[in-house]
Amino acid sequence: MGGSGDLDAQLRAAMFAHLARVSAAHPDGVPSDVINSFRFADAPMRLIVQPGIRKPAQLDAALTIRTTWTPPGAAAPYADEVGPDGSLRYKWRGTDPNHPDNRALREAMRRQAPLAYFYPVARGVYQAIYPVYLVDEDQSAHEFGVDLGQYPNDEDDSAETPLDRRYTRRLTLQRLHQVLFRPKVLRAYESRCALCRLRHAPLLDAAHILPDHHPHGEPVVPNGLAMCKIHHAAYDADIIGIRPDRVVEVRQDILTEIDGPMLRHGLQEMHGAKMFLPRSGRDHPDPERLEERYVQFRAA
Template sequence: MPTMRSAEYDARFRAAAFAWLSTRSDDGAPMVTREELLSFCFEGERIPLIDHNRGIRRPKVLRGAVSLLTTYRPSPQAAPYEDAFGEDGLLRYKYRSTDPQQADNRAVRGSMEDRLPMIWFYGIAQSQYLAIFPVYAVAEEATGHQFVVSTDVPVESIAQAPPSVLEREYRAVQTYRRVHQPVFRARVMHAYERRCAMCRLAHPSLLDAAHIRRDKHPMGIPAVSNGMALCKIHHAAYDQDILGVRPDLKVEVRLDILHEVDGPMLRHGLQEMAGVRLEVPRSRVQRPDPSAIEERYTQFTAANR
């Protein structure tokens, strides 16, 4: 039976896990498979970074939880993060069961009390995860059966008093940059097979995950059905209403751009997009939401009258 090791061993293990994840970069984002996480080895010993059927992982040799996991859900009705983002700009992670003394919940509490850094694995596709690290459990909300998780600072830096407006905004921006944005991008890139939906460009470093309903829209959820993989020029043109997408998923180009005379970038990059049909994901639930496409197209036509 494995026994709990020293605090120094615990620190070495977490540092090694972070270093390994940093090498698993996919265009700057640490992407890993379930098999890789279950096969992780440290100092000659296999110590998985996730559990087979639990969201909280605490190896017996460690002093607290090492990871949290959010399962992949393809349906836009189960949109990511809607239960995990508090008004204070910090994330929430639900207990396992509602019993605060359940072993996995005690493990997260142990990491919180000892100020131990953890990893949050977000499901991008079936058995594929994006790793966000380090994250810290900074508080517990027993009535909500959840822990408060920071992606920016450890527990000692979180004030006990209610955060100011500026603090909430700062935390929200940090969480968006470190969690929402990369998870949304990774899910969209996977669904669109890392190709621009308009021109088929297949260089991930030149692609963006574009929102159909903008992320500040009340219904601008970070779900694949509200996104498209677009190369940077087509993303910018879409956001500026130079390009629009009709309800039949064909691209429309602003009239003055169609009649403009310039160099090959204008001709091939924009004008020749007129009438091109979007290449969309194979999975129906990941294809662009028709109501979002129609709403955004209405905005495009209104802007170009």
């Protein structure tokens, strides 16, 4: 038993290290073939499989789960969604509680084993979210509850009130949205800075137009802008602003400042430029959010 447990722990640790490497190299989402390039004990091991629950033969508990990509406007084959209590729900394989995949999920929940969750940002492209834990099962709804992050401590959980649990579940959902925000924004902008068109994804951020704490600061693409790290910092510092018509302005004192080539080419020459827009209109920055943020810039 001890050897089996050691193997399980070693495999999961190796998988998480692999996912950390490939996620850093693909901040706009990792292609499935890159995820499946994982090797353990010098042997290849696929992490993404059909239909979505992966339990290698040498393990008793599930290792990874995956949500199927659904094109915009199409019906999802599996309703991996948010439950009435605000938690993330992951559907069984079919409706048989004794299906091997469902037993593997149940065993992962019993052991409190950390899994990797692959959430699609495009067809064949995923955001790897890890570690995640299966924390409860609703057999009548054929689904498990998923928590993103540390497994709840039994002692702490016993002291929680229903309000505490609802708040914790809401935080789980918020974390999911935040994790998906960057790859979705970078993919919408074709992994280029909306201002200078820099195409190196590791040097790009997903900037919020309105911040997290704002009532309309949701982590959604219309509230996001793909920006290189220099322009993101300048935007947050109100050195540059973007008008509702998507034209860039540079603060007046910066325009008249004399410094090196970075200031001249990186900031001053942005003044009056039209920002780069996503191909899809549904991903364009929201003009009302831009206007509110621009008012803040003008007041700075």
